[in-house]
Amino acid sequence: MRVYAVATPDGYLVMPGGLTRVAAKAGAATVSMQSGGGSKDTWVLADAPTLVGPRLMPRVLGVRDVVRKDPYLPSRLVENLYWLGRYSERSDNLTRLLRVLLARFVDDGGSGPALVSVLDVGRARTLIGRKPPTKATLVDAVHRTAVGSLRDTLARLYWSATQVRGRLSQENWRAIVEIHREQMALTAATPDLQGAMEFLDRLLMSVSALSGFALDDMTRDDGWRFLVIGRRLERLQFLADVIARVLRQSAIDEPATLETLLELADSIITYRLRYLSAPQLIPTLDLVLLDGANPHSLSFQIRELQREFSTVAADYGDGTGAALLGIERLLGSCNLRALEETAVGIAGRRGELARMATQLNELAAAARGIAEQLALKHFAHVDDVSQATLSA
Amino acid sequence: MSAQIDLATTAPAPLLASVDRDPARYQELFDGDHIRPHWQELIADLERATPLQMRHRQQFVTRQIRENGISYNIYSEAKDSQRPWDLDLLPQMVDAGEWRALASGIAQRASLLNSVLGDLYGPQQLLRTGMLPAELIFGHNNFLWPCQGIKVPGGSFLHVYAADLARAPNGAWWVVADRAQAPSGAGYALENRQIISRAFPDLYRQLQVTPLDAFFRALQACLQRLAPSGDEAPLSVLLTPGRLNETYFEHVYLSRQLGVPLVEGQDLSVRDARVYMKTLGGLQRVHTILRRLDDDYCDPLELRSDSALGVPGLLEAVRAGHVVVANALGSGVVESPGLLGFLPRICEALRGEKLALPSVATWWCGEAPVRRHALERLSRLVIKAAYPSQHFAAVDGSTLNSAGLAELRARIEAGRTPMSPRSRSNCRKRRSGSAASRSGKSSPGRSACASMRWRRPMATW
Numbered sequence: 133m134r135v136y137a138v139a140t141p142d143g144y145l146v147m148p149g150g151l152t153r154v155a156a157k158a159g160a161a162t163v164s165m166q167s168g169g170g171s172k173d174t175w176v177l178a179d180a181p182t183l184v185g186p187r188l189m190p191r192v193l194g195v196r197d198v199v200r201k202d203p204y205l206p207s208r209l210v211e212n213l214y215w216l217g218r219y220s221e222r223s224d225n226l227t228r229l230l231r232v233l234l235a236r237f238v239d240d241g242g243s244g245p246a247l248v249s250v251l252d253v254g255r256a257r258t259l260i261g262r263k264p265p266t267k268a269t270l271v272d273a274v275h276r277t278a279v280g281s282l283r284d285t286l287a288r289l290y291w292s293a294t295q296v297r298g299r300l301s302q303e304n305w306r307a308i309v310e311i312h313r314e315q316m317a318l319t320a321a322t323p324d325l326q327g328a329m330e331f332l333d334r335l336l337m338s339v340s341a342l343s344g345f346a347l348d349d350m351t352r353d354d355g356w357r358f359l360v361i362g363r364r365l366e367r368l369q370f371l372a373d374v375i376a377r378v379l380r381q382s383a384i385d386e387p388a389t390l391e392t393l394l395e396l397a398d399s400i401i402t403y404r405l406r407y408l409s410a411p412q413l414i415p416t417l418d419l420v421l422l423d424g425a426n427p428h429s430l431s432f433q434i435r436e437l438q439r440e441f442s443t444v445a446a447d448y449g450d451g452t453g454a455a456l457l458g459i460e461r462l463l464g465s466c467n468l469r470a471l472e473e474t475a476v477g478i479a480g481r482r483g484e485l486a487r488m489a490t491q492l493n494e495l496a497a498a499a500r501g502i503a504e505q506l507a508l509k510h511f512a513h514v515d516d517v518s519q520a521t522l523s524a
Numbered sequence: 525m526s527a528q529i530d531l532a533t534t535a536p537a538p539l540l541a542s543v544d545r546d547p548a549r550y551q552e553l554f555d556g557d558h559i560r561p562h563w564q565e566l567i568a569d570l571e572r573a574t575p576l577q578m579r580h581r582q583q584f585v586t587r588q589i590r591e592n593g594i595s596y597n598i599y600s601e602a603k604d605s606q607r608p609w610d611l612d613l614l615p616q617m618v619d620a621g622e623w624r625a626l627a628s629g630i631a632q633r634a635s636l637l638n639s640v641l642g643d644l645y646g647p648q649q650l651l652r653t654g655m656l657p658a659e660l661i662f663g664h665n666n667f668l669w670p671c672q673g674i675k676v677p678g679g680s681f682l683h684v685y686a687a688d689l690a691r692a693p694n695g696a697w698w699v700v701a702d703r704a705q706a707p708s709g710a711g712y713a714l715e716n717r718q719i720i721s722r723a724f725p726d727l728y729r730q731l732q733v734t735p736l737d738a739f740f741r742a743l744q745a746c747l748q749r750l751a752p753s754g755d756e757a758p759l760s761v762l763l764t765p766g767r768l769n770e771t772y773f774e775h776v777y778l779s780r781q782l783g784v785p786l787v788e789g790q791d792l793s794v795r796d797a798r799v800y801m802k803t804l805g806g807l808q809r810v811h812t813i814l815r816r817l818d819d820d821y822c823d824p825l826e827l828r829s830d831s832a833l834g835v836p837g838l839l840e841a842v843r844a845g846h847v848v849v850a851n852a853l854g855s856g857v858v859e860s861p862g863l864l865g866f867l868p869r870i871c872e873a874l875r876g877e878k879l880a881l882p883s884v885a886t887w888w889c890g891e892a893p894v895r896r897h898a899l900e901r902l903s904r905l906v907i908k909a910a911y912p913s914q915h916f917a918a919v920d921g922s923t924l925n926s927a928g929l930a931e932l933r934a935r936i937e938a939g940r941t942p943m944s945p946r947s948r949s950n951c952r953k954r955r956s957g958s959a960a961s962r963s964g965k966s967s968p969g970r971s972a973c974a975s976m977r978w979r980r981p982m983a984t985w
Contacts, residue, residue: 133616133689133690134686134688134689134703134707134713135626135627135630135686135689136684136685136686136707136709136710136739137630137631137634137684137685137687138683138685138739138742138743138746139634139638139678139680139682139683139684139746140742140745140746141749143631144630144631144634144635144685145631145738145739145742146627146628146630146631146739147710147713147736147739148623148627148734148735148738148739149618149713149717149734150713151709151710151712151713151716152616154612170610170611170612171609171610171611171612171712172611172612172614172615172616172716173611173612173615173616173713173716173717173719173720173721174615174616174618175615175616175617175618175728175731175733176618176620176623176733177617177618177619177620177623177731177732177733177734178620203803203805204785204801204803204808205803205804205805206785206787206791206801206802206803206804207791207802207803207804208788208790208791208802210804297767298767448804448805448806510804511802512802513793513800513802513806513807
């Protein structure tokens with residue numbers, strides 16, 4: 133039996149009762165909780181009626197007890213939710229990127245403008261080397277586990293999910309475990325192109341399910357807000373980077389190049405439904421840059437970020453408002469009219485494309501800046517606001 | 525050896541006859557041929573109940589455990605394994621008079637160990653006068669040198685203390701071990717009570733069982749009272765090693781019951797010798813930390829540098845008096861079984877009274893005559909490490925063959941080389957004749973009405 137005592141101003145108060153232990157197996161000479169075994173409640177009988185104070189039994193909660201917010205939400209938890217959001221979105225992006233890369237390689241037979249543009253994106257992320265792609269290097273791009281690779285990202289996704297497991301629904305958690313299992317199982321598989329593509333198809337389904345859980349499965353509290361911010365920031369950076377790279381391609385007007393861009397931005401269906409023809413430059417850019425109704429456009433990400441950040445700012449003070457306005461201005465200055473050849477001529481159009489690419493790079497850098505500010509202010513607490521708390 | 529009663533299907537006379545009446549064991553239920561008075565009403569209630577009622581009660585307990593997610597993590601099993609909490613339907617009954625004596629003995633022991641800590645981290649008179657061997661204290665890895673001389677508010681080192689008790693064959697209670705750094709299990713005890721009292725609502729009311737609530741309110745008050753918060757509202761937190769810890773469920777449960785946030789080491793940050801909790805809303809000053817982390821893991825800056833669980837700079841904040849850690853850092857040193865043999869004399873010296881609760885007879889092998897004595901009768905002793913750093917699981921000498929005994933003997937003797945004072949195995953002895961008798965166990969064989977097997981409380985931990 134284990135008996136407890138607590139210090140009071142009048143000496144130690146002993147808990148009337150304790151933890152009585154029973155063995156799991158008969159015959160064990162000693163017992164510890166570590167080796168298993170059970171417990172008994174211990175009843176100390178009173179010889180005189182005891183005054184029963186307020187009970188620790190669960191009490192009935194009324195309207196005034198309603199809680200909608202955790203006043204001590206630990207930063208660690210929020211940070212892990214934020215990274216869960218980022219890694220989910222990053223996994224989605226990388227899976228899509230690799231799928232397009234493998235598909236173009238099979239379709240184009242190793243050359244062609246579409247493959248060139250997607251190779252450029254893949255190389256920038258060190259998924260694939262500088263040499264002309266072969267079957268082996270492409271399979272390796274899926275299988276590799278170096279930092280920044282798809283599988284590395286999936287491992288990080290799993291890790292951050294384990295840190296916040298208590299806040300995820302049973303189904304959400306199962307979806308994450310499933311992704312983890314697929315990722316681990318890949319090691320044993322024989323490396324071939326077909327197998328890699330099937331893996332990517334399955335993975336894309338599971339990873340997309342995670343965004344569904346984020347959309348409709350979680351309570352929209354502060355933790356959720358940071359998860360969504362993580363997703364939006366990640367997508368904003370990825371899209372801005374991909375579009376900037378495609379704009380610098382010499383074969384920018386080729387339908388195959390634009391189609392690749394639309395696929396990477398998961399907007400190909402919308403484009404086909406709207407224009408019923410092979411993609412052209414200005415409508416494509418409108419769809420992925422400016423169309424506020426497209427959840428894969430830059431404009432959509434910025435609007436969502438503004439909404440979530442304004443809620444955060446209302447509760448915890450403003451930290452990112454100025455940077456977000458700057459991002460919005462950069463996007464606003466992407467003038468598609470200036471790309472109309474009849475208006476500016478071929479050389480003017482080239483210059484405008486290059487200028488737009490530079491602006492998108494700046495936009496991606498600004499998004500990275502926001503992410504850093506966010507971490508300092510809300511997770512590590514080393515910005516000016518926290519210093520003020522300290523000296524108060 | 526069967527200590528099982530099939531209460532639901534057996535008529536009273538054969539029911540009581542089926543209880544194991546080994547005279548070498550203390551009989552919880554019987555005094556001679558009579559049921560002890562404090563058990564009578566429970567037994568009568570069980571006899572009145574139909575098998576169906578008993579099954580319902582058992583199902584209620586199982587369902588509560590499942591629905592409340594009460595679990596216990598087992599390190600030795602596959603990672604991530606959570607075991608549902610094992611709670612017996614039948615409570616252990618303790619008579620009021622017996623409890624009064626036991627409780628006052630526990631309170632005395634807690635005060636005594638608190639004074640011992642005050643001395644060890646203060647003037648060290650006990651070492652100076654030879655009442656405690658310096659080697660035993662300084663060799664213990666939970667004697668924290670950086671804590672020497674720290675003043676704790678109210679002179680309180682042990683805010684919570686727990687004793688592991690066992691019964692001798694004559695019914696007397698013996699202390700088997702002291703828990704001083706972060707005693708676990710109080711939360712499970714409360715959870716057990718909440719479930720079992722509702723499985724026997726009428727009996728519980730009728731018997732006037734003493735409620736546990738006062739203990740937890742006193743703990744809340746203790747954390748508030750000692751908080752060095754000045755004019756601010758004091759903020760207490762419960763520091764957990766994390767969700768992989770064996771008693772993580774209890775940490776979550778206690779934090780809810782006590783109304784304090786549950787934090788991990790990385791949630792806290794020390795700035796300017798003050799502890800802050802990192803929340804989304806900013807830094808929140810923390811005044812008391814109820815810790816479930818072992819002593820040496822608490823501050824990687826001054827204690828174990830390989831600890832990823834602690835709070836860097838915590839000790840500095842404690843030293844400056846800006847935060848109270850409960851229990852005080854370094855309390856673990858009085859958990860050493862080597863201390864048990866010295867307590868009766870220390871009690872008389874410090875408190876001028878006799879130690880009320882005897883400890884299981886224990887000798888520390890650091891002293892040569894004791895070691896010789898122990899080595900002669902190794903096969904009748906239980907050997908335990910005096911320091912947790914020795915990584916030595918308790919061994920029952922009677923279970924060893926001659927080779928095993930020789931090895932153990934060599935290990936204890938090797939401890940004498942001055943080069944490795946920490947590797948010394950220290951000896952803890954218990955009366956061999958009573959070894960079997962004091963470890964009363966049930967054989968959990970299942971009867972037709974499986975829910976009603978009778979499980980005897982364990983004497984040993």
